[in-house]
Structures are given as C-alpha cells and as structure tokens.
Amino acid sequence: MVAAVSGRRGATVPNTVNQHLDDLVGRLALNRGLVSPEDLMEALSEQAIAMVSPDGTPKPHRPLSEILIEKGYLTESQLASLLQEIEARLAPTMGGGEVGAGLAAAAQTRLGKYTLIRELGRGGMGCVFEAYDTELNRKVALKLMYAKPHLDPSEITPEEERFLREAQLTAHVPKHPNIVSLYEAGILDGRRFIAMEYIEGVSMLDWRQQPGVTLRQTITILRDVTLAVHHAHQHGVIHRDLKPQNVLITRDGRPYVTDFGLAKAVGAHKHISLTASGMTVGTPTYMSPEQAQGLKTVDHRTDIYSLGVMLYEILAGRPPFAGETAIEILMKAVKHNLPRPSSVMEAVREPAFDASIENICLKAMARLPKDRYATAEDLAQDLTQWLAGKEVRVRLPKPSPFGEEKRSYRWIFAAVVALVLGIVIPPALPLLFSQRTDTGTLDQADALLEAGRYREALVAYAQVLAVDPKNVRAEAGRQRTLARLDAQSEKEREAALAAKQEAEAARREAETARRALEEREAELIREALEAKAAAEAARRAAETAARAEIEALRQAEAQEDASEQTERERLAAARAAAEARALAAERKAQQAQEQLAQARQAAAGSRPPSPILPGRSPLPAVAIDPDRLKPGLIAECFTGTDFDAFAVRRIDPLINFRWLKQPAWPSGPPDGFSIRWTGFLRVPETRRYQFEAFSDDGVRLFIDDAIILSDWTAFYRHKTSGGCSLEAGFHRIRLEYFEHDHDALLTLSWVPDNKWEARVIEPEFFFHDPAGLEPKAD
DSSP states (O other): OHHHHHHSTTOOOOHHHHHHHHHHHHHHHHHTTSSOHHHHHHHHHHHHHHTBOTTSOBOOOOOHHHHHHHTTSSOHHHHHHHHHHHHHHHHHHHTTTOHHHHHHHHTOEEETTEEEEEEEEEOSSEEEEEEEETTTTEEEEEEEEOOOTTSOHHHHHHHHHHHHHHHHHHHHSOOOTTBOOEEEEEEETTEEEEEEEOOOEEEHHHHHTSTTOOHHHHHHHHHHHHHHHHHHHHTTEEOSOOOGGGEEEETTSOEEEOOOTTOEEOGGGGGGOOSOTTOOOSOGGGOOHHHHTTOTTOOTHHHHHHHHHHHHHHHHSSOSSOOSSHHHHHHHHHHSOOOOGGGSOSSOOSSOOOHHHHHHHHHHTOSSGGGSOSSHHHHHHHHHHHHTTOOOOOOOOOOOOHHHHHHHHHHHHHHHHHHHHTOOOOTTHHHHHTSOSSHHHHHHHHHHHHTTOHHHHHHHHHHHHHHOTTOHHHHHHHHHHHHHHHHHHHHHHHHHHHHHHHHHHHHHHHHHHHHHHHHHHHHHHHHHHHHHHHHHHHHHHHHHHHHHHHHHHHHHHHHOOOOHHHHHHHHHHHHHHHHHHHHHHHHHHHHHHHHHHHHHHHHHTOOOOOOBOOOSSOBOOBOOOGGGOEESEEEEEEETTTTOEEEEEEEESSOEEEOTTSOSSTTOOSSSEEEEEEEEEEESSSEEEEEEEEEESEEEEEETTEEEEEEOSOOSSEEEEEEEEEOSEEEEEEEEEEEOSSOOEEEEEEOOSTTOOOEEOOGGGEEEOGGGGSOOOO
C-alpha cells in the first residue's frame, strides 16, 4: 500500500497522507545515510516548486521518492527497501490514522548486528549514530560513510581511503583512558563503518559554557587532553585537527580525544597516511602556520600549537584571531603579533590568572615550531606545575626581525589562497613569492597559465595583487585563469555525465541478464515440481491397484475350494507383487525429489551428485575390525564452494558448528569454502533411522554410497531431512557441505530411538580409519 501511494504519480490519496509518506521516505533515507542533507534539501526544494504552476494554481502532488530517483540520489532497489520497511512499520498505525506513530518506529534501523538508536552528528564524509551491538550487548558510536550512488567511483575512493585511514591510525594507538577506543571497522550492507567506544558526554566547547565550571577545572581537563595527545605522538600518530569540538567530556569530568579523520602517520606507520605532501588540511582557527602552508616539515608540534589555541580560548574567552573567512583568520595570524590573553579578555575573571599561565600559552603558540614546547608532555608538565601552585619559568622566543616576517607574510598569504582553492602548493612557489613583485614574477605566473597549471597560476596572480591591487596585467591574467578553469570544469562535467550514462547502460544490461536467469531458474523448478507431482500420482495409483488386487484375492479365497496351502501361497505372491509395485512407486517419488534438488542445483550453478537411492530393506553393515577404528570423522577443508583447493585435514568428534562470519579453520576464509567428512557411523540396532541437517548453505549425506540427504543449494538457514533402514554395526558415512556467503553453520542430528526426538549425533557413534589420514596428493 505504501509503495503504491508514494511511487505512482497521480494516485488518489489525501495530501496529508502524501506529506506524511514523503516525510517518512526522506527521514528514513537520511537516517540510513542513503542521502546527504544537501541532497534531500535540493529534492524538497524542487518538489515545492513543482507544486505551484506559473499562474499560482496548485498542481498534483509529486512524490519525493520520484524526485530522488530522477536525480540519482536513490536507486530503485534502495527505494524498494525503504518502502518495504515503511509499510511494515506503519501497518499497525494506518487503520487509526496515526501516521506519525509509524515515523517514530521508522527512526530505528537495523544494520548487521547493530541497531541504530539515534543520530549523534554529521560530517563531510558520514554520520555518527548511537547504536547497540546485539551480539556483545553494549552501546557503541557507529560512524557510517554516506551512500552516494549518483557519484562517480573515482570521487568516492579518496573518501573511503580517508575513512579507512582514521580506523587504521586509531587502531595503532594503544588503549588510553583519555582517547576514544576503536572496536572494529569494515563493511555492512555495502557501507563502510567504524564502531567506537560510546561516550556519554558533551563537547569541550559546550562543557565550558556550563555554569559553575572554573578556570582550574578547565585547565585540568586540557592537561589530561595534552597527555593523551602525547600518548598518540609516542605511537607515531599526529592528530592535526585538535579543537574543543573533538574533545568529549563525561559527567564525571573525564575528557576523551576523538575524530582522527585528519590524523597523519609518522615513523613505523607512515605508509598509512593518505594526505599528500603539501596538502593543506585542518581548522583555520586552530591551525599552525606550517600546517596552513602545507609544508612537508609538519610534525607533532603542530598539535602543540592547537593545544595552545585551546588554552588561549580558556584564558581570554575567545580565540586569538577571528574572522568571517579562512583567509581573514590566517592573515591576521601572520600579520599581527599574538596579543596576550589578558589584553583581550571578554570579561574579568575571578580569580584573575597570573602571567605564568599566559607565558605557557604563548610558548605553545610560538610561530616557529622550534620555539614551542619540544613535546606535548613538556607542556603538560608546566600545566601540572601551575595547577599545583608552583612557580613556572617559561622562556619565550624573541620577536623575528621585521624584514624576515614581511617576507614570510607574502608566502603565507599564497598558502592561504591555496587553502581556500583546495590545491597542493608546489615547491617552486615559495621562491617565487620571496622576491619583489616585478615583471619577472608576472612572467612566471603567465608561464604557469600557458602550461595549464591554472590553480598555481591563480595563486601567483593573487600574490601579486595582494601587493599591488591595481596591477592591470595581474588582474587580466587572473581573469584569463578563471575563464580557463570554468572551461575545464565544464569538460569534466561532460565526461562525468558520459561515464554515468555508460554505467547506467551496463546496469540495465546486468538487470536484463539477472531477470533472464531468474526466469530460467523458475522454469527448472516448475518442471521439477511437475515431475514430482506426476510421480506422486503414479505412486497413489499403484497403491490403489495393489489394494484392489489384494481385496479381489481375498474374495476369491472365500469362493474357491482350493487347498489352504495353495491359497496362502497365492495370497503371499499377490502381496509380494503389490509390495514390489509400491516400492517401485516410492522409488519414483524419491527420484522426482532428487530431480527437484538437481534443478535447484542447476539454477545455483553446481553439479549434482550421482546418488544411489536406499531401498526399503536395511542397508547391510560393513565388515571391519572395530579395534583399528579411532573416534571422530576425518574432515577435509577446501577453499571454494566445489572442493576447489585442498587446505587442511583434521578430526572432528561431532557435526555441530556455528562459524557464523568466523573462518572454519585457522587462516581460512569466512565465506566461499567447502568441507567433506568421511568415516564410519556405528548403528546400535537394526531398524529405520531418520536424519536431519540444519545448515547454511548446501549439504549432502551419503551412507554406504546411498544418498540420504541432498540439498546442494545456497539457502539461508534451512532444514533437510531423510531416512533409511540400517543394519546394526558399522556403516561408511560421507557428509559434504559448502558455504557461499553470509552466516556459516551445520548441525547433523538423528532419531536414535522410538521417542522420535531428533538429537545431535554424539561422538560415541563417529569413527575413522587412521589409514585415511595419509598426506593428500595435490
């Protein structure tokens, strides 16, 4: 019902229902990370415009889902999944008219073993949810990448690499009481995720605004954060984005450093780092000068500068430099001397702080890295001394000569322009900007333009105009560069559109092939079912004929005057013939069942076995010396679902496994494997036995080369049963299993007595011949 209302244009439903359904689709897609807030706002804006014609008259409602698919923000399969979930959640509330009640239920979503409870925040790459781990029974902070099906794969790859880098670097930092721990990372339902320790708290920025928070408490928190940062430095990780928003504080006043999304690896873990040399990343207010310039020499002291900015905010109640843009903030930082916090305080502090804590702050924020604290631990020690009321002597750097700072202003100005443009600054440009603005400088900028290095040329022209705003040649060059950048962007958009169209055509071809395969599979299953029905009809006809013949013989027995011995022989012969026909009918039915299994296997792409079907008579026991047998079955493990490559051999005492997503043997794969068990089954008494296998995926059971169970298909958690008569003693047994994907499990049970209760076959009934353990030939 929900799919019909929200997926067809012009459906006759009340506007309020349409609005509720649009609200459900939009919010659920947003909560699951299928669309970004910007994508959703764009679709809602287009929907609002489409609801009113140019003359002001209202137009028919256009479903939000239709717009999301048209723009490529959702795929058809994603929308179908959303609509099914909404229909299931709204079913109990639609009759009462309380559509809003379904919205609250739709807010919670299951993703693998995690239940999403509520959204905690959003960033450029993804969103963070409070979630519940249903296997380990604990809350986690689950960070999910946005799903953006309309983006080209080349646009998604760098985001995935940065997302993975955050998990790798966080995992390399050993457990620390003030750093958020990482539990696991991977892919769930096609989306990358990071599961982290859930911290019940607020950011340091919000915590400082709470009434009753003192200066000493805040500096104590910063000291603990500084020690945590030093711990990360000791293990080769630089954070590079330290700020109050990335520090969480619990109710008991314990800080946690989080969000290593921009972290950089050094030392042994340097290969993990993603950001290229010269790339400018970070938050302008807390960014060190060398980090703003994208220098290769950025090291752990950039984090010390950021900690100094945080201390400055604590003391002064405001950041050292403020502005409406990144350029304005960074230009103030490089053109103006750092004012003492006491000179810019927004309010008088009670009690007032002394000069020593100011000097600690100014040393941490020294413009040159060599003038700062050598390590974060040194900074933490001075803060500890100050908190203890002891004297702290801090040696501040001397001011740089005017000429040297003036030369650096030009270079850092170019770095700021590069930061806004999002480019990597080439090594040649510092030399270019260290000279006076003259004809030679403009010639080099023109050469960059003609070489097609448009963004670098734009930085060069911007530097010239910063010194000489009326330079006509520089302004003309800047305009030419902007025009060529626009033309280049248009070509890139056309190429991206062509690639998207090719991908859509390939998707349609794949969809056509998939549908053809499904139709063929359905046809094979239908033929097998018809064969089974025909065999069942033949069996019933044979049973009816046998009963009629027996009844006729009984009537003839009463009418004829033959001898009693002759009548018994004739009756026995008739009964034997009837039983033979019934047995033949039963075998036909079993053959029909096997044909159905073969049809399913053919649809799944695997080859069916050539079984020997058990008859009605008990299968005879094999002659073997029990003294030479040992407990357990021989298990041969293979990679591949059709016993493709032998991996390992072992002895298993019973068949009762729940590997789920864990490997079936050490260093083995969690999916795409097969196992064969061989040996002997000890049967305690002669009678008929019923066997059951609960598996995910395919399973086959052979006893004395007779097939007992056969369901060689990739079905999710299903039960297969079958029976046969066995003579007391030892019988050869062969059990085969394959796992395709998802969970892996297998249990083999039987009914060993007259209670008809299936139980797992215990180890006392499984044996093997040690001679079968000889090394397997390749």
